[in-house]
Amino acid sequence: MENSSNIVKYEYGQIAEKIYVLNILKCFGCIGVVFIHVNFPGLFGSVVERLSRFAVPVFFMISGFFAFDKNELIIKRRLKKILKILFVGSVLYFIQNVFSYAFRGVLNEFFIHFFQLKILFMAFVFCNWLASVLWYLIAMAETYALWYFVVKHNKENKFLSAIPFLFSLMIILNLICDSLNISWVFHTNFMTEAMPYFLLGYLIHKHKFILVKYHMYYYFLLFFFWGGLPFCQKLLKHLLISRVLE
Structure with a gap:
């Protein structure tokens, strides 16, 4: 009885810490959203705006994370x-x-x-x-x-198999729009801007047992890394353009 009580306390502690970490991440996300819409001058403003692009994907991932088993x-x-x-x-x-x-x-x-x-x-x-x-x-x-x-x-498990395809489609579509100077409006459909991150958040929660042996702040790093994908796309675009102009 005592062992089962300890297990419950451990699992509750893990859940509480996990939610605490994601709340911190949401706080950073809110700040990121503000920085996206505040135009700081010069190179500093350009760097801040691009780095802040992690915010919206993180919110989609957190939504998917808490959609698991619902x-x-x-x-x-x-x-x-x-x-x-x-x-x-x-x-x-x-x-x-x-x-x-x-x-x-x-x-x-x-x-x-x-x-x-x-x-x-x-x-x-x-x-x-x-x-x-x-x-x-x-x-x-x-x-x-x-x-x-x-x-x-x-059909959750079958739908999860679409993650690589959706992320690939998102990257290709964003690169095409950016390279042709097409408005961001034309690549904001939910299947490439929201669903891939939502599914990734769901997948992270589904396989949380892989992370549970690590500190819960690995969730923070994992969400932050994938949320930074839009910044990586912008960087890839500039690298490609630079190679073409050489």
Whole structure:
């Protein structure tokens, strides 16, 4: 009885420490998101902006991490919560756009633009809706919507096999868009920007027994490393361009 009690205490301690580490990581992620949207001058600003790109992938990974072993009811509840936040955000930005266009005396242009089919296409395919800052919520909602059906039909393990393909597709798509100076909007679809990291976070939790013998801060390093992949893509792009120009 005493041994079982010690095991429970050990496992609880591991879980508590793990959540503590991920909370620290989320704190760094929040700071990173702020630095992405703050334009520091010169080379310093460029370096800070690129290094801060780890933040959003980390949030996707943490969502996947805590989606492990959750049934469709829990996934559905989380999806509803995200949709509520997205709805409120969309209403607020809709109102802000109405006032902004009305102030400039071109309100009719806004409604003509807003009700075009391509706006819905951009929203569902490229997560671009009313304001660019909403893209994360759209990508997260679409990720959870797909994951709901995956969990409902018990296809989690099969879906995990798509991780290498999705990451490869993400890197190729980002390099093409960056090389051709195509707006970032056109590579922000949830299947290449959100789902790969979500699945990776899920996979890390699934195989946590590999990490459990190490200190829990290995989770921190692992998430931070994979979250830095966008920075590596930017670096690879510059290296490729430099080789071409030589």
